Amino acid sequence: MEPLEQLHARLLSAFPGAEISIVNNPGPAAQHSLLLPAALAREIAFFLRDDPALRLDYCSNVTGIDWLKAGHIEVVYHLYSMALKHGPVIIRLRTANRTDAVTLPSLTPVWRACEFQEREVFDLYGVVFDGHPDLRRILMWDEFKDHPMRKDYIEPDDYEWEPTPHGAIHDKAKAHYPAAVTPAEGAAKP
Amino acid sequence: MIASDISPLASRLSSGAHTRAVTDPFHGDLLEVSMGPHHPSTHGVFRMQVTLDGETIVKLKPVFGYLHRNHEKLGESTSYLGSMPYTDRLDYLNSMTNNWAYALAVEQLAGQPVPERAEYLRVILAELTRLLNHTCLAGFLLQDCGCSGTPLMYAFREREKILDLFEALSGSRMMCNFQRFGGCRTDASPEWLAAAKQLTDGYGAFLDEYERLITGNEILMARTQGVGALKPDLAISAGITGPMLRATGVDYDLRKVDGYGFYPRFEFRVPLGDHGDTYDRYMIRVLEMRESIKIIQQAFATLPAGPVMDPKAKLRGFRPKPGEAYGRIEGPRGEIGFYLVSDGTPNPYRYRVRPPSFVNLTLLEDLCLGHTVADAVIILGSIDIVLGEVDR
Amino acid sequence: MLGSGLLSGLAVTAKNLVGSFHDPARLTTVEYPEQQAKLPEAYRNFPFLVSENATDPMGTLRCVACQICEKECPPQCIYIEKSKDKKPDATGKLQLYPAIFDIDTSVCMSCQICVEVCPFEAIKMDQVFAIATTDRFDALLLKREQLAKPNAYYHTIHPTEAAEVDARLATERKAAAEKAAAAAAAKAAAPKPPAPPPAA
């Protein structure tokens, strides 16, 4: 398969003016990826799928990543070609922020494999996929309000019985200790 | 005959009307059925919301999440090593391949080499797992066809033998927790290798017997041939992998494509189907088992001596450099992959599992439309799902 | 011929039926509890604490309450509190010991990671499995006293592994003793350290 730089240049010539950049992966795996602009993502995805030199007909994996400090949520697609047996080409889309502007174009029209995986990202991260045929919660129940895979999600409190707590769980379990018993005298004796 | 039945008939006869109009108040209405989450044939806590016209399925929506155990969230709050036992519980029939996929992803992330003997052991264990899974699948599929008991009993008889091997090597029947980053936890003893070789050599005879029992069975053919046929281009678009993809005739096996482990050193074929129907999906698995036996026998013949753990591998205090990696292998159900993002801390920043059976379910509705409810059960059985992996 | 597949299948089941009366390969039932298939040496189910001798299990625990297993345990089912005083271990060196060492077996998944990370060979995997109970809260929370089992027991369940561990510990202790002797010889003039307190 052509190197990522060459693919990047080819994409820039096919989509002039589009803000496509290479995201470097500093680790030993060296799986570098392409950051696509959300507005053009679907057109570029169609290009990647149909280009005769690429033919990335197989979208393997769709992942949401919550970058709390950077203030955006990223959706990562791992693309392979079953016809030409190469890959991966990794593309990333970013939301504008983590609160209200969380809409990204759905790539389900390009690859059917994204259907459930994008629903999962919607459920767990709250990214709204524009153009998804059936965007509902998939793992949690419909009445559920939160997006639990976000880094700032606060878990419900059910720490009544925690005989082996330490660290953060100990702090949560402490809320259930009876107020009359101070920790020093209430400590279980061996 | 009771009196109230006689009188209208008598009155009709007397009035000369010998036929009456059929007024079925339910005719044309659709029936909504919720199959699961407690249903004997949904392979766990899976639910299908089915809309029926008579017995024919006109709409089918899978409902997930009844076994959503927050695997990925827990993976972000435990160390890299701590997630290894959790991967056992993803696809709880095939813990060895899950371990390998996760170890492979972490080894890519950290650039960790693996000794040769460990790679051979991994191949042997993964192929034993494939034997185990496909044998059980055939049993469960036949169970779904209404053949209650016998094939599943035979399948589990053989499964117990493989589980005995796993237990003798790793200490646990199902939750092996055997692979480590940079090798395997323990080495296989010569006795273990002899026992495993004996089992593999005898497995062909069991498969022959099993095939005599079911493959040529006319009832099985009638129930499965032409049921749930899948087209190759749709399968590729939907990201179907594993035996379900190869049953449609697409030649895509990661053991050949990626050549991970030492698979390029072994000679084996990738069986392909033509119709993509339920029967093909069953046959592909039987043929794959025969290829697996060949791979294991070759691996035993050429197993090198040496350590099974890289001496530089770290168990505690494992902190990969910042970066990310996606590692995937060909599990018994399809492509199982792990996507890890490291930020340099002991815990992964993002830990994602690419579950094969979850993605394979994408086309469940397409496969079932137009078939009867009884066929939907068989189609689901032939997709071969495990809910621990679907919902994670 | 239509029906031949059915007939060959029936022949297989008939063979298995007849075989189940005389062929051990087709009669695989192990009648637990009267019979019990031999557990493999590697079998693991729940951890236990190794103590050096059976007469004083609490006094001779190998555990020094370093809390590594507590931190590494993936489901966090270990709870340790360090002692305030020190006791001599098997080599006579003063060590901390666990004042509280609890394992919640209702959470433990027997993954063996505590065993792998322990630098003192103090926690090992047990093989008991018949521990069904009617009480969740107390019976399944194993205390230090229930967890401590002598080294001899370890030898009965994992003989090969235990022999390796003993050999390794013996060399380590020998090296430590030699080092201590060398240090003592070098500091022969130095005042002796206070005598260790009696074992609690």
Add this chain to the structure above:
Amino acid sequence: MSDFATSLPAGISEVDRTELRRQGILLTSLEEFYNWGRSNSVWPLQFGLACCAIEMIATSMARYDIARFGSEVFRPSPRQADLLIVSGTVTKKMAPQVVRLWNQMPEPKYCIAMGACAISGGPFKQGYNVLKGIDRFIPVDIYIPGCPPRPEALLHGLMALQEKIRGQKLTGPAAPRHLQPDATCDYSIPEFGAHDLEPTKNPTVFQPPVIVRKE
């Protein structure tokens, strides 16, 4: 039922009775006979949740053969089952269904929590969607720790349950639920809330002791 039925014939010690039984003379009370019959025909619900369900299937297969205990009749319908084996992780999304199944089972009914997840949430207990033990909503008779328990461990749990059934008194305050006219067999089913189940536990069933750990 009057007292004579529930107690041994006067003047015969347990030792004598064992000796008589060895000679082929069976002395029994109505209570013992009734419990003997119940304990040897415990029909489980065919209900698998997760990993432990595979071991439950293995238990019913040839190697372990649960039929030797009269429990091979796995019923798909809760209306025909006596025993709910909670075999695997109960998620919060699944918890209402499990309680509903339990409510649909007729008395006398028993519950075995098989495996760490069913007892306490097990290794997954810190998950946001995992119920920390099914005993927050339904009363559990036998707990089988292990992850997953070996099939032998499940058989051991089943024997423990049989032992419990054999020891049940038919009269008095210790009588099982189905012989107490006022006892309820309906347990409240939790609802799906915006952040968690509502309620998160059934306080009449789940009363953990207080255990305080110092920092």
